[in-house]
Amino acid sequence: MGRERLFPGDRVVAYVFVLLLCALTVLPLLYMVSLALQSDAEVYAGDPVLWPSSPRFDNFTALFERAPFGRFFVNSLVVAVVVTAAHLIFDPLVGYVFAKFEFPFKRTIFISVLSTLMIPFFVRMVPIYTMFSQIGWLDTYQGLVAPFLIDAFGIFLMRQFIAPLPDELIEAARVDGASELRIYARIILPQAKPALAVLGLFTFVYQWNNFLWPLIVTSRTEMRTMPIGLTLFNEEYFTQWNLTAAGAVLLFVPTALIFALTQRYLVRGIALTGLK
Amino acid sequence: MPPSGPLARPAARGRLARQRARTAYLLLAPALVFFALMFFYPIGAELTTSAFTGVRADEFVGFGNYTRALTDPAARHAFLVTLRFAVGVVVVSLVLGIAAAMILNQRLRGRLVFRGILLVPYLTSVAIVGLLWRNILDPELGILNRLLGSAGLPEQNWLNEHPVATIVAIAVWQDIGYATLLFIAGLQGIPETYYEAARVDGATPWQRFRHVTLPLLVPTTVFVSVIGTITALQQFALPYLVTDGGPGDASDLYVFRVYETAFGFRDFGYASALSYLLLIVILALSIVQLRAGRRDHGA
Numbered sequence: 001m002g003r004e005r006l007f008p009g010d011r012v013v014a015y016v017f018v019l020l021l022c023a024l025t026v027l028p029l030l031y032m033v034s035l036a037l038q039s040d041a042e043v044y045a046g047d048p049v050l051w052p053s054s055p056r057f058d059n060f061t062a063l064f065e066r067a068p069f070g071r072f073f074v075n076s077l078v079v080a081v082v083v084t085a086a087h088l089i090f091d092p093l094v095g096y097v098f099a100k101f102e103f104p105f106k107r108t109i110f111i112s113v114l115s116t117l118m119i120p121f122f123v124r125m126v127p128i129y130t131m132f133s134q135i136g137w138l139d140t141y142q143g144l145v146a147p148f149l150i151d152a153f154g155i156f157l158m159r160q161f162i163a164p165l166p167d168e169l170i171e172a173a174r175v176d177g178a179s180e181l182r183i184y185a186r187i188i189l190p191q192a193k194p195a196l197a198v199l200g201l202f203t204f205v206y207q208w209n210n211f212l213w214p215l216i217v218t219s220r221t222e223m224r225t226m227p228i229g230l231t232l233f234n235e236e237y238f239t240q241w242n243l244t245a246a247g248a249v250l251l252f253v254p255t256a257l258i259f260a261l262t263q264r265y266l267v268r269g270i271a272l273t274g275l276k
Numbered sequence: 277m278p279p280s281g282p283l284a285r286p287a288a289r290g291r292l293a294r295q296r297a298r299t300a301y302l303l304l305a306p307a308l309v310f311f312a313l314m315f316f317y318p319i320g321a322e323l324t325t326s327a328f329t330g331v332r333a334d335e336f337v338g339f340g341n342y343t344r345a346l347t348d349p350a351a352r353h354a355f356l357v358t359l360r361f362a363v364g365v366v367v368v369s370l371v372l373g374i375a376a377a378m379i380l381n382q383r384l385r386g387r388l389v390f391r392g393i394l395l396v397p398y399l400t401s402v403a404i405v406g407l408l409w410r411n412i413l414d415p416e417l418g419i420l421n422r423l424l425g426s427a428g429l430p431e432q433n434w435l436n437e438h439p440v441a442t443i444v445a446i447a448v449w450q451d452i453g454y455a456t457l458l459f460i461a462g463l464q465g466i467p468e469t470y471y472e473a474a475r476v477d478g479a480t481p482w483q484r485f486r487h488v489t490l491p492l493l494v495p496t497t498v499f500v501s502v503i504g505t506i507t508a509l510q511q512f513a514l515p516y517l518v519t520d521g522g523p524g525d526a527s528d529l530y531v532f533r534v535y536e537t538a539f540g541f542r543d544f545g546y547a548s549a550l551s552y553l554l555l556i557v558i559l560a561l562s563i564v565q566l567r568a569g570r571r572d573h574g575a
Contacts, residue, residue: 014379021376022393024449029396031419032408048422094307103297109304116315118562120510122531123551126538127318127325130333150310180299209401211513216539227403231517234407241411248404255399263392266399267457 032252035245036060043242059246066237069247071222072229076251079144079214079225080207086149087203088196094150095158096188100170116152121212129216139223144214148207154199161195162188198269201262205255226251326548333544341549350525351533351550357440358530362508364444366501369455372448373500374493377459391460394453402450406517409446410435435519439527443514451507455500462496463489495568502565506558530554 035043037055063069098110128147129138137143165188173183189196214225224232230247237243259266326342329335345351376394380387397405412418413435421431434442466489474484512531515521521528521536531554538547 010382011384014382014384017375018379018384018387018390021372021452022390025393025397025453028408028412028449029400031412032404035411044417046422046426048419048426090307090310093303097300097303101296101300101303102293103300106300109308112316113307113311116311118559119315119319120506120555120558122510122512122534123322123555124315124318125535126544126547126551127321128314129538130321130325130544131318147314149314150307152311155307180303205399209399209403211402212535216535227401231403231407241417244407244411248407251401252404255401256396259392259396259399263395267388267391267395 091154
């Protein structure tokens with residue numbers, strides 16, 4: 001383990017640097033929470049208000065009165081849950097096939113799948129938009145989720161995780177007459193739980209925060225997701241930053257909760273996989 | 277696949293292999309259809325569209341959109357601004373990331389909490405990050421200038437005077453926890469014996485950093501640089517949310533330009549050509565990444 005010390009007496013410098021970095025990270029987010037609870041007058045007070053004298057939870061009511069934030073929230077939830085479920089179903093299944101099956105053109109197919117990792121989203125956005133406008137998928141849930149249902153990185157991750165599992169386990173089950181799907185569900189999946197957890201968490205957070213595609217594929221207010229709904233709300237009510245901040249808090253809560261509950265998994269997941 | 281026992285007879289083995297191959301194709305089928313429809317067809321369609329112009333993309337111009345892109349001052353400007361943005365993000369992330377990683381790799385009390393805190397913005401929606409910083413930095417109404425003012429300090433006008441540097445800073449603010457984590461993983465891969473050997477040889481802390489830490493962090497540095505560049509070249513949300521590409525066209529990043537060309541001006545053909553040109557740059561970088569990865573594993 002590389003625990004090289006920086007220089008003698010480095011602790012003080014180290015703490016100062018780290019605390020500064022953490023303050024710079026946390027204070028803007030705390031200010032967002034504060035802003036969400038401020039009255040209209042406090043938002044623009046010449047003497048800057050760091051924390052409201054009496055927190056105004058009415059801002060959240062006002063938010064829901066002015067724009068359908070409940071609907072935005074549900075839309076985001078639907079998109080994130082459906083895409084995450086699809087990843088958890090297909091990525092390990094395909095990863096399993098590449099790890100444990102032999103078939104003609106396996107290498108070619110595997111490389112083609114991996115090559116999709118090099119295709120950035122902006123290259124796909126215009127043609128997929130055109131395709132969806134032709135088949136009537138703009139402003140629909142299927143239009144929001146379809147481009148993201150399976151992911152080559154998830155497949156690769158699962159393949160790497162499943163490949164070292166002993167073949168004897170699978171062979172023994174097969175000799176006992178277990179079907180392929182049963183082997184997958186009863187033997188492979190339980191072993192892959194840690195990798196599945198990381199994959200699920202990242203997929204959910206990524207989709208919950210996704211910005212470019214929901215902006216493009218939706219135009220009706222009731223199909224907007226949280227990040228887009230919030231942005232457009234801010235364009236309309238740009239003087240009431242306290243309300244925008246209240247919306248931002250709503251958008252922030254699910255990821256903050258997930259983070260608080262699964263921090264260890266997330267941190268290890270990033271370190272292990274370089275997941276982006 | 278080594279079949280055993282009664283199934284080892286050649287004929288049975290052949291039949292079994294064929295059956296397994298059929299199962300494999302069956303299980304792969306949905307994924308292959310997905311990749312065909314959502315990746316390979318769009319890449320082809322994008323190339324076709326890039327040969328047309330007009331709001332319905334029905335007027336054939338051949339390579340016209342490409343020659344237009346290469347001579348279009350706005351496209352050239354957007355590309356150069358994006359390069360500046362990417363270089364800024366990567367350089368600052370490397371310096372800050374290595375520094376933070378070296379510190380957080382010490383046996384500091386609470387280092388796991390610190391690592392966690394640095395990761396929060398990375399998991400936060402860019403809509404929050406963009407809107408929040410636009411509000412904080414707003415020259416007239418933002419909290420920062422009101423704080424500076426009440427402290428008697430000169431006020432800032434970064435969004436108007438240094439828009440690119442400002443969105444570089446916001447991008448770094450969001451992603452520094454990610455770079456730091458990767459560098460911590462890199463540092464933990466360096467065997468402590470190297471440092472002991474260097475100490476025995478009388479190397480100063482700076483010499484140990486320069487001749488042990490830095491060279492052994494090269495693979496992580498290459499990874500963070502290339503991934504960071506590829507990500508930064510695709511930045512869309514920050515100019516969209518924070519600066520609207522301005523003031524003027526000062527922070528008109530490339531993908532923001534592509535978005536405006538396609539969904540603002542409805543020029544899908546030209547937008548497609550612009551996309552393809554950036555794709556070539558990104559593919560070249562991806563190949564550098566793959567080569568570097570292979571070299572590390574081979575060594």
